[in-house]
Amino acid sequence: MSQEQHRTAHLAPISPPRYLLRSLGNADVIVEGVSVVWPARSAEELLWYLHAHPRGRYRHDILAELWDLEDTRAAANRFRVALHRLRSTLGHSDAVVEEHGRYTLHADLQAASDTFALHRALAASRDLTEPRQQEELLRQALASADGEYLPHLQGEWVEAARSQHRSAVVEGRLTLSLLHCAARECPLAAASLVRAAETDPLIGEDHHQRLMVCLTMTRDKYAAIEHYRRYRHYLAEEVGDTPMQDTVDLAERLKADARPCEHGPYMLTRN
Structure with missing residues:
Protein backbone atom coordinates (compact mmCIF):
# COMPACT_ATOMS: atom_id res chain seq x y z
CA MET A 1 0.00 0.00 0.00
CA SER A 2 1.40 3.42 -0.95
CA GLN A 3 1.91 6.18 1.60
CA GLU A 4 -1.02 8.10 0.10
CA GLN A 5 -3.30 5.02 0.27
CA HIS A 6 -2.24 4.38 3.86
CA ARG A 7 -2.96 7.99 4.78
CA THR A 8 -6.53 7.86 3.47
CA ALA A 9 -7.41 4.22 4.22
CA HIS A 10 -9.00 5.04 7.57
CA LEU A 11 -11.39 7.61 6.12
CA ALA A 12 -15.04 6.72 5.77
CA PRO A 13 -16.08 6.83 2.09
CA ILE A 14 -18.36 9.71 1.11
CA SER A 15 -20.01 8.05 -1.88
CA PRO A 16 -18.69 9.96 -4.94
CA PRO A 17 -21.99 9.71 -6.91
CA ARG A 18 -23.55 11.84 -4.20
CA TYR A 19 -21.19 14.68 -5.10
CA LEU A 20 -20.15 16.44 -8.27
CA LEU A 21 -17.55 19.21 -8.36
CA ARG A 22 -17.58 21.24 -11.57
CA SER A 23 -14.50 23.41 -11.81
CA LEU A 24 -14.54 24.18 -15.54
CA GLY A 25 -16.69 26.94 -17.00
CA ASN A 26 -19.53 27.68 -14.60
CA ALA A 27 -18.09 26.28 -11.38
CA ASP A 28 -20.60 24.44 -9.23
CA VAL A 29 -20.74 21.99 -6.34
CA ILE A 30 -23.67 19.58 -6.47
CA VAL A 31 -24.80 17.44 -3.56
CA GLU A 32 -27.46 14.82 -4.29
CA GLY A 33 -28.48 16.62 -7.47
CA VAL A 34 -28.80 20.08 -5.90
CA SER A 35 -26.36 22.96 -6.31
CA VAL A 36 -24.82 24.08 -3.05
CA VAL A 37 -25.71 27.53 -1.72
CA TRP A 38 -22.63 28.66 0.16
CA PRO A 39 -23.21 30.42 3.49
CA ALA A 40 -20.02 32.42 2.93
CA ARG A 41 -17.56 32.90 0.09
CA SER A 42 -14.69 31.92 2.39
CA ALA A 43 -16.06 28.37 2.67
CA GLU A 44 -16.28 27.99 -1.10
CA GLU A 45 -12.79 29.43 -1.58
CA LEU A 46 -11.40 26.97 0.95
CA LEU A 47 -12.98 24.06 -0.93
CA TRP A 48 -11.51 25.08 -4.28
CA TYR A 49 -8.15 25.95 -2.73
CA LEU A 50 -7.86 22.44 -1.30
CA HIS A 51 -9.15 21.02 -4.59
CA ALA A 52 -6.26 22.79 -6.34
CA HIS A 53 -3.80 21.26 -3.84
CA PRO A 54 -4.69 17.55 -3.73
CA ARG A 55 -1.69 16.75 -1.55
CA GLY A 56 -2.96 19.15 1.08
CA ARG A 57 -1.66 22.34 2.64
CA TYR A 58 -0.58 23.40 6.09
CA ARG A 59 -2.68 25.91 7.97
CA HIS A 60 -0.10 28.70 7.73
CA ASP A 61 -0.03 28.29 3.92
CA ILE A 62 -3.82 28.45 3.75
CA LEU A 63 -3.96 31.57 5.91
CA ALA A 64 -1.24 33.31 3.88
CA GLU A 65 -2.63 32.45 0.44
CA LEU A 66 -6.35 32.85 1.11
CA TRP A 67 -6.53 35.46 3.87
CA ASP A 68 -3.35 37.48 4.02
CA LEU A 69 -4.45 39.47 7.07
CA GLU A 70 -2.10 41.42 9.30
CA ASP A 71 -4.06 40.18 12.31
CA THR A 72 -3.07 36.51 12.49
CA ARG A 73 -5.72 35.80 15.10
CA ALA A 74 -8.42 37.16 12.77
CA ALA A 75 -7.07 35.05 9.91
CA ALA A 76 -7.01 31.93 12.09
CA ASN A 77 -10.58 32.57 13.18
CA ARG A 78 -11.71 33.04 9.57
CA PHE A 79 -10.12 29.71 8.68
CA ARG A 80 -11.80 27.95 11.59
CA VAL A 81 -15.22 29.33 10.64
CA ALA A 82 -14.73 28.61 6.92
CA LEU A 83 -13.68 25.04 7.68
CA HIS A 84 -16.74 24.47 9.86
CA ARG A 85 -19.06 25.94 7.22
CA LEU A 86 -17.46 23.87 4.46
CA ARG A 87 -17.91 20.61 6.34
CA SER A 88 -21.47 21.52 7.35
CA THR A 89 -22.48 22.58 3.83
CA LEU A 90 -21.22 19.33 2.32
CA GLY A 91 -22.86 17.36 5.12
CA HIS A 92 -19.78 15.39 6.12
CA SER A 93 -17.30 15.95 8.93
CA ASP A 94 -14.57 14.24 6.88
CA ALA A 95 -15.05 16.52 3.86
CA VAL A 96 -11.75 18.08 4.91
CA VAL A 97 -9.33 15.93 6.86
CA GLU A 98 -6.33 17.04 8.91
CA GLU A 99 -3.27 14.93 9.58
CA HIS A 100 -0.07 16.20 11.17
CA GLY A 101 -1.16 19.77 10.50
CA ARG A 102 -1.85 19.26 6.79
CA TYR A 103 -5.42 19.81 5.57
CA THR A 104 -6.67 17.80 2.61
CA LEU A 105 -9.92 17.52 0.72
CA HIS A 106 -11.34 14.01 1.15
CA ALA A 107 -10.13 11.70 -1.62
CA ASP A 108 -13.71 10.88 -2.66
CA LEU A 109 -14.47 14.56 -3.14
CA GLN A 110 -11.36 15.00 -5.27
CA ALA A 111 -12.43 12.01 -7.36
CA ALA A 112 -15.86 13.57 -7.86
CA SER A 192 -6.29 19.51 -32.50
CA LEU A 193 -3.51 22.00 -33.22
CA VAL A 194 -6.03 24.81 -33.61
CA ARG A 195 -7.57 23.96 -30.21
CA ALA A 196 -4.12 23.84 -28.60
CA ALA A 197 -3.21 27.26 -30.02
CA GLU A 198 -6.54 28.70 -28.87
CA THR A 199 -5.93 27.41 -25.35
CA ASP A 200 -2.40 28.77 -25.21
CA PRO A 201 -1.00 30.87 -28.09
CA LEU A 202 2.50 30.35 -26.65
CA ILE A 203 2.52 26.61 -27.31
CA GLY A 204 5.89 26.81 -29.02
CA GLU A 205 6.70 28.15 -32.44
CA ASP A 206 7.36 24.72 -33.92
CA HIS A 207 3.72 23.84 -33.27
CA HIS A 208 2.58 27.03 -35.01
CA GLN A 209 4.74 26.02 -37.95
CA ARG A 210 3.11 22.58 -38.01
CA LEU A 211 -0.30 24.23 -37.91
CA MET A 212 0.56 26.47 -40.85
CA VAL A 213 1.55 23.39 -42.85
CA CYS A 214 -1.58 21.49 -41.76
CA LEU A 215 -3.81 24.38 -42.79
CA THR A 216 -2.09 24.53 -46.18
CA MET A 217 -2.67 20.84 -46.79
CA THR A 218 -6.24 20.61 -45.45
CA ARG A 219 -7.57 23.99 -46.59
CA ASP A 220 -5.33 26.34 -48.59
CA LYS A 221 -2.32 28.59 -48.30
CA TYR A 222 -4.50 31.56 -47.43
CA ALA A 223 -5.68 29.91 -44.22
CA ALA A 224 -2.06 29.20 -43.29
CA ILE A 225 -0.93 32.76 -44.00
CA GLU A 226 -3.87 34.15 -42.04
CA HIS A 227 -2.85 32.08 -39.03
CA TYR A 228 0.74 33.32 -39.43
CA ARG A 229 -0.46 36.94 -39.48
CA ARG A 230 -2.58 36.45 -36.36
CA TYR A 231 0.33 34.78 -34.57
CA ARG A 232 2.72 37.56 -35.60
CA HIS A 233 0.22 40.16 -34.34
CA TYR A 234 -0.17 38.32 -31.04
CA LEU A 235 3.59 38.23 -30.49
CA ALA A 236 3.91 41.94 -31.25
CA GLU A 237 1.00 43.05 -29.08
CA GLU A 238 1.20 40.63 -26.14
CA VAL A 239 4.84 39.62 -25.94
CA GLY A 240 6.73 42.39 -27.72
CA ASP A 241 8.49 39.90 -29.97
CA THR A 242 8.58 38.71 -33.55
CA PRO A 243 8.41 35.22 -35.13
CA MET A 244 11.61 33.23 -35.61
CA GLN A 245 13.25 33.47 -39.01
CA ASP A 246 12.33 29.83 -39.69
CA THR A 247 8.66 30.75 -39.30
CA VAL A 248 9.01 33.79 -41.57
CA ASP A 249 10.76 31.65 -44.20
CA LEU A 250 8.05 28.99 -43.97
CA ALA A 251 5.34 31.62 -44.51
CA GLU A 252 7.15 32.83 -47.64
CA ARG A 253 7.45 29.29 -48.98
CA LEU A 254 3.76 28.65 -48.36
CA LYS A 255 2.88 31.87 -50.18
CA ALA A 256 4.88 30.51 -53.11
CA ASP A 257 2.71 27.35 -53.14
CA ALA A 258 5.14 25.05 -51.35
CA ARG A 259 3.66 21.77 -50.11
CA PRO A 260 6.03 20.71 -47.31
CA CYS A 261 4.00 17.86 -45.78
CA GLU A 262 4.14 14.33 -47.17
CA HIS A 263 0.86 13.38 -45.47
CA GLY A 264 -1.33 15.98 -47.12
CA PRO A 265 -3.84 15.49 -49.96
CA TYR A 266 -1.43 16.97 -52.48
CA MET A 267 1.12 14.19 -51.89
CA LEU A 268 -1.57 11.51 -51.75
CA THR A 269 -3.15 12.45 -55.08
CA ARG A 270 -0.41 13.98 -57.17
CA ASN A 271 0.43 10.63 -58.83
Whole structure:
Protein backbone atom coordinates (compact mmCIF):
# COMPACT_ATOMS: atom_id res chain seq x y z
CA MET A 1 0.00 0.00 0.00
CA SER A 2 1.40 3.42 -0.95
CA GLN A 3 1.91 6.18 1.60
CA GLU A 4 -1.02 8.10 0.10
CA GLN A 5 -3.30 5.02 0.27
CA HIS A 6 -2.24 4.38 3.86
CA ARG A 7 -2.96 7.99 4.78
CA THR A 8 -6.53 7.86 3.47
CA ALA A 9 -7.41 4.22 4.22
CA HIS A 10 -9.00 5.04 7.57
CA LEU A 11 -11.39 7.61 6.12
CA ALA A 12 -15.04 6.72 5.77
CA PRO A 13 -16.08 6.83 2.09
CA ILE A 14 -18.36 9.71 1.11
CA SER A 15 -20.01 8.05 -1.88
CA PRO A 16 -18.69 9.96 -4.94
CA PRO A 17 -21.99 9.71 -6.91
CA ARG A 18 -23.55 11.84 -4.20
CA TYR A 19 -21.19 14.68 -5.10
CA LEU A 20 -20.15 16.44 -8.27
CA LEU A 21 -17.55 19.21 -8.36
CA ARG A 22 -17.58 21.24 -11.57
CA SER A 23 -14.50 23.41 -11.81
CA LEU A 24 -14.54 24.18 -15.54
CA GLY A 25 -16.69 26.94 -17.00
CA ASN A 26 -19.53 27.68 -14.60
CA ALA A 27 -18.09 26.28 -11.38
CA ASP A 28 -20.60 24.44 -9.23
CA VAL A 29 -20.74 21.99 -6.34
CA ILE A 30 -23.67 19.58 -6.47
CA VAL A 31 -24.80 17.44 -3.56
CA GLU A 32 -27.46 14.82 -4.29
CA GLY A 33 -28.48 16.62 -7.47
CA VAL A 34 -28.80 20.08 -5.90
CA SER A 35 -26.36 22.96 -6.31
CA VAL A 36 -24.82 24.08 -3.05
CA VAL A 37 -25.71 27.53 -1.72
CA TRP A 38 -22.63 28.66 0.16
CA PRO A 39 -23.21 30.42 3.49
CA ALA A 40 -20.02 32.42 2.93
CA ARG A 41 -17.56 32.90 0.09
CA SER A 42 -14.69 31.92 2.39
CA ALA A 43 -16.06 28.37 2.67
CA GLU A 44 -16.28 27.99 -1.10
CA GLU A 45 -12.79 29.43 -1.58
CA LEU A 46 -11.40 26.97 0.95
CA LEU A 47 -12.98 24.06 -0.93
CA TRP A 48 -11.51 25.08 -4.28
CA TYR A 49 -8.15 25.95 -2.73
CA LEU A 50 -7.86 22.44 -1.30
CA HIS A 51 -9.15 21.02 -4.59
CA ALA A 52 -6.26 22.79 -6.34
CA HIS A 53 -3.80 21.26 -3.84
CA PRO A 54 -4.69 17.55 -3.73
CA ARG A 55 -1.69 16.75 -1.55
CA GLY A 56 -2.96 19.15 1.08
CA ARG A 57 -1.66 22.34 2.64
CA TYR A 58 -0.58 23.40 6.09
CA ARG A 59 -2.68 25.91 7.97
CA HIS A 60 -0.10 28.70 7.73
CA ASP A 61 -0.03 28.29 3.92
CA ILE A 62 -3.82 28.45 3.75
CA LEU A 63 -3.96 31.57 5.91
CA ALA A 64 -1.24 33.31 3.88
CA GLU A 65 -2.63 32.45 0.44
CA LEU A 66 -6.35 32.85 1.11
CA TRP A 67 -6.53 35.46 3.87
CA ASP A 68 -3.35 37.48 4.02
CA LEU A 69 -4.45 39.47 7.07
CA GLU A 70 -2.10 41.42 9.30
CA ASP A 71 -4.06 40.18 12.31
CA THR A 72 -3.07 36.51 12.49
CA ARG A 73 -5.72 35.80 15.10
CA ALA A 74 -8.42 37.16 12.77
CA ALA A 75 -7.07 35.05 9.91
CA ALA A 76 -7.01 31.93 12.09
CA ASN A 77 -10.58 32.57 13.18
CA ARG A 78 -11.71 33.04 9.57
CA PHE A 79 -10.12 29.71 8.68
CA ARG A 80 -11.80 27.95 11.59
CA VAL A 81 -15.22 29.33 10.64
CA ALA A 82 -14.73 28.61 6.92
CA LEU A 83 -13.68 25.04 7.68
CA HIS A 84 -16.74 24.47 9.86
CA ARG A 85 -19.06 25.94 7.22
CA LEU A 86 -17.46 23.87 4.46
CA ARG A 87 -17.91 20.61 6.34
CA SER A 88 -21.47 21.52 7.35
CA THR A 89 -22.48 22.58 3.83
CA LEU A 90 -21.22 19.33 2.32
CA GLY A 91 -22.86 17.36 5.12
CA HIS A 92 -19.78 15.39 6.12
CA SER A 93 -17.30 15.95 8.93
CA ASP A 94 -14.57 14.24 6.88
CA ALA A 95 -15.05 16.52 3.86
CA VAL A 96 -11.75 18.08 4.91
CA VAL A 97 -9.33 15.93 6.86
CA GLU A 98 -6.33 17.04 8.91
CA GLU A 99 -3.27 14.93 9.58
CA HIS A 100 -0.07 16.20 11.17
CA GLY A 101 -1.16 19.77 10.50
CA ARG A 102 -1.85 19.26 6.79
CA TYR A 103 -5.42 19.81 5.57
CA THR A 104 -6.67 17.80 2.61
CA LEU A 105 -9.92 17.52 0.72
CA HIS A 106 -11.34 14.01 1.15
CA ALA A 107 -10.13 11.70 -1.62
CA ASP A 108 -13.71 10.88 -2.66
CA LEU A 109 -14.47 14.56 -3.14
CA GLN A 110 -11.36 15.00 -5.27
CA ALA A 111 -12.43 12.01 -7.36
CA ALA A 112 -15.86 13.57 -7.86
CA SER A 113 -14.44 16.58 -9.73
CA ASP A 114 -14.34 17.06 -13.49
CA THR A 115 -10.70 18.10 -13.53
CA PHE A 116 -9.67 15.05 -11.51
CA ALA A 117 -11.22 12.77 -14.13
CA LEU A 118 -9.61 14.79 -16.92
CA HIS A 119 -6.09 14.72 -15.47
CA ARG A 120 -6.38 11.04 -14.53
CA ALA A 121 -7.25 10.20 -18.15
CA LEU A 122 -4.43 12.40 -19.48
CA ALA A 123 -1.95 10.68 -17.17
CA ALA A 124 -3.24 7.22 -18.13
CA SER A 125 -2.86 8.02 -21.83
CA ARG A 126 0.89 8.56 -21.36
CA ASP A 127 1.29 4.93 -20.29
CA LEU A 128 -0.40 3.52 -23.38
CA THR A 129 1.70 2.27 -26.29
CA GLU A 130 -1.08 1.42 -28.75
CA PRO A 131 -1.79 4.63 -30.72
CA ARG A 132 -5.51 4.01 -31.25
CA GLN A 133 -6.10 3.33 -27.56
CA GLN A 134 -4.13 6.43 -26.63
CA GLU A 135 -6.08 8.49 -29.15
CA GLU A 136 -9.43 7.26 -27.87
CA LEU A 137 -8.58 7.97 -24.24
CA LEU A 138 -7.27 11.45 -25.08
CA ARG A 139 -10.31 12.21 -27.23
CA GLN A 140 -12.70 11.23 -24.45
CA ALA A 141 -10.75 13.15 -21.82
CA LEU A 142 -10.45 16.34 -23.85
CA ALA A 143 -14.13 16.30 -24.81
CA SER A 144 -14.85 17.66 -21.30
CA ALA A 145 -11.92 20.07 -21.12
CA ASP A 146 -13.72 23.19 -22.33
CA GLY A 147 -14.04 26.18 -20.05
CA GLU A 148 -11.66 28.14 -17.86
CA TYR A 149 -10.67 26.64 -14.53
CA LEU A 150 -12.58 28.38 -11.69
CA PRO A 151 -13.22 31.59 -13.67
CA HIS A 152 -15.09 33.24 -10.80
CA LEU A 153 -12.08 33.21 -8.45
CA GLN A 154 -9.00 35.42 -8.32
CA GLY A 155 -5.66 35.16 -6.61
CA GLU A 156 -2.14 33.91 -7.21
CA TRP A 157 -3.00 30.38 -6.10
CA VAL A 158 -5.85 30.02 -8.60
CA GLU A 159 -3.78 31.55 -11.41
CA ALA A 160 -1.07 28.96 -10.74
CA ALA A 161 -3.63 26.14 -10.75
CA ARG A 162 -5.20 27.54 -13.91
CA SER A 163 -1.83 27.57 -15.65
CA GLN A 164 -1.09 23.96 -14.66
CA HIS A 165 -4.49 22.84 -15.90
CA ARG A 166 -4.07 24.73 -19.18
CA SER A 167 -0.63 23.17 -19.74
CA ALA A 168 -2.00 19.66 -19.24
CA VAL A 169 -4.84 20.28 -21.71
CA VAL A 170 -2.46 21.73 -24.29
CA GLU A 171 -0.13 18.75 -23.89
CA GLY A 172 -3.06 16.42 -24.50
CA ARG A 173 -4.17 18.28 -27.62
CA LEU A 174 -0.65 18.37 -29.05
CA THR A 175 -0.21 14.65 -28.44
CA LEU A 176 -3.56 14.00 -30.10
CA SER A 177 -2.51 16.05 -33.13
CA LEU A 178 0.67 13.97 -33.50
CA LEU A 179 -1.33 10.74 -33.30
CA HIS A 180 -3.71 11.98 -35.99
CA CYS A 181 -0.78 13.11 -38.11
CA ALA A 182 0.90 9.70 -37.86
CA ALA A 183 -2.39 8.10 -38.92
CA ARG A 184 -2.59 10.55 -41.86
CA GLU A 185 -5.78 12.06 -40.50
CA CYS A 186 -4.79 15.56 -41.54
CA PRO A 187 -8.04 17.47 -40.80
CA LEU A 188 -8.18 15.99 -37.28
CA ALA A 189 -4.51 16.82 -36.72
CA ALA A 190 -5.13 20.40 -37.80
CA ALA A 191 -8.23 20.69 -35.57
CA SER A 192 -6.29 19.51 -32.50
CA LEU A 193 -3.51 22.00 -33.22
CA VAL A 194 -6.03 24.81 -33.61
CA ARG A 195 -7.57 23.96 -30.21
CA ALA A 196 -4.12 23.84 -28.60
CA ALA A 197 -3.21 27.26 -30.02
CA GLU A 198 -6.54 28.70 -28.87
CA THR A 199 -5.93 27.41 -25.35
CA ASP A 200 -2.40 28.77 -25.21
CA PRO A 201 -1.00 30.87 -28.09
CA LEU A 202 2.50 30.35 -26.65
CA ILE A 203 2.52 26.61 -27.31
CA GLY A 204 5.89 26.81 -29.02
CA GLU A 205 6.70 28.15 -32.44
CA ASP A 206 7.36 24.72 -33.92
CA HIS A 207 3.72 23.84 -33.27
CA HIS A 208 2.58 27.03 -35.01
CA GLN A 209 4.74 26.02 -37.95
CA ARG A 210 3.11 22.58 -38.01
CA LEU A 211 -0.30 24.23 -37.91
CA MET A 212 0.56 26.47 -40.85
CA VAL A 213 1.55 23.39 -42.85
CA CYS A 214 -1.58 21.49 -41.76
CA LEU A 215 -3.81 24.38 -42.79
CA THR A 216 -2.09 24.53 -46.18
CA MET A 217 -2.67 20.84 -46.79
CA THR A 218 -6.24 20.61 -45.45
CA ARG A 219 -7.57 23.99 -46.59
CA ASP A 220 -5.33 26.34 -48.59
CA LYS A 221 -2.32 28.59 -48.30
CA TYR A 222 -4.50 31.56 -47.43
CA ALA A 223 -5.68 29.91 -44.22
CA ALA A 224 -2.06 29.20 -43.29
CA ILE A 225 -0.93 32.76 -44.00
CA GLU A 226 -3.87 34.15 -42.04
CA HIS A 227 -2.85 32.08 -39.03
CA TYR A 228 0.74 33.32 -39.43
CA ARG A 229 -0.46 36.94 -39.48
CA ARG A 230 -2.58 36.45 -36.36
CA TYR A 231 0.33 34.78 -34.57
CA ARG A 232 2.72 37.56 -35.60
CA HIS A 233 0.22 40.16 -34.34
CA TYR A 234 -0.17 38.32 -31.04
CA LEU A 235 3.59 38.23 -30.49
CA ALA A 236 3.91 41.94 -31.25
CA GLU A 237 1.00 43.05 -29.08
CA GLU A 238 1.20 40.63 -26.14
CA VAL A 239 4.84 39.62 -25.94
CA GLY A 240 6.73 42.39 -27.72
CA ASP A 241 8.49 39.90 -29.97
CA THR A 242 8.58 38.71 -33.55
CA PRO A 243 8.41 35.22 -35.13
CA MET A 244 11.61 33.23 -35.61
CA GLN A 245 13.25 33.47 -39.01
CA ASP A 246 12.33 29.83 -39.69
CA THR A 247 8.66 30.75 -39.30
CA VAL A 248 9.01 33.79 -41.57
CA ASP A 249 10.76 31.65 -44.20
CA LEU A 250 8.05 28.99 -43.97
CA ALA A 251 5.34 31.62 -44.51
CA GLU A 252 7.15 32.83 -47.64
CA ARG A 253 7.45 29.29 -48.98
CA LEU A 254 3.76 28.65 -48.36
CA LYS A 255 2.88 31.87 -50.18
CA ALA A 256 4.88 30.51 -53.11
CA ASP A 257 2.71 27.35 -53.14
CA ALA A 258 5.14 25.05 -51.35
CA ARG A 259 3.66 21.77 -50.11
CA PRO A 260 6.03 20.71 -47.31
CA CYS A 261 4.00 17.86 -45.78
CA GLU A 262 4.14 14.33 -47.17
CA HIS A 263 0.86 13.38 -45.47
CA GLY A 264 -1.33 15.98 -47.12
CA PRO A 265 -3.84 15.49 -49.96
CA TYR A 266 -1.43 16.97 -52.48
CA MET A 267 1.12 14.19 -51.89
CA LEU A 268 -1.57 11.51 -51.75
CA THR A 269 -3.15 12.45 -55.08
CA ARG A 270 -0.41 13.98 -57.17
CA ASN A 271 0.43 10.63 -58.83
